[in-house]
Amino acid sequence: MSRREEIENKTEALLKPIAEKNEVRIYDVEFVKEAGQWYLRAFIDRDGGVDINKCVDVSHELSDALDEHDFIDEEYILEVSSPGLGRALKKDRHFENSLGLEVDVKLYKALDGTKEFTGKLKGYDSDTITIEMATGDKTFIRKEVSSVKLTLDF
Incomplete structure (x- = not known):
């Protein structure tokens, strides 16, 4: 398993109880480097979609959990969002x-x-x-x- 996959899996494990608490589903988690910057993206969804307030709530809780467990050495930007209408099918x-x-x-x-x-x-x-x-x-x-x-x- 690559370092990237390890980070994605650990993040998804941290996100699972946060998602359940906030009544959303985890759609995907990705750790990618774009233009020299690392991004940790969590995509969440629920029937009827998610709004910005739900993304903010999940983002704050996930950020706190990531800070507590501190398993990512790279500097990164955390993003929590909906997968969107034209969502990619990966898994x-x-x-x-x-x-x-x-x-x-x-x-x-x-x-x-x-x-x-x-x-x-x-x-x-x-x-x-x-x-x-x-x-x-x-x-x-x-x-x-x-x-x-x-x-x-x-």
Whole structure:
């Protein structure tokens, strides 16, 4: 397990009781470096969505817990937010909760002349993602997929 994954897992463990207390679900936790700065991001959700006040409450409690346990050596910025409408599907629980919904799949390399596909999420496993398109089912190898997001429909 990488240092990044270790930090994400420990943070998620600290966040779990905080999320339960605040009646939210943990959508994801990520520890990423962008433009030379580390960010620890916690994405929370609940039926009907989360508002800024709920994010602030969770952020204060998580910040206190992180200070108490002090397991991150790097300087970082803590962000707590909603995963948003066009949320990324990264983990199996994200795919499970999104079965039957329309998703946008982006590939690293073009397949059949395109890198982007849209369809209803039909299935997934540890190696593949299958979507239902007007032209039929399309299965992608997960290692070849750069991102899967819920389709934004306005």
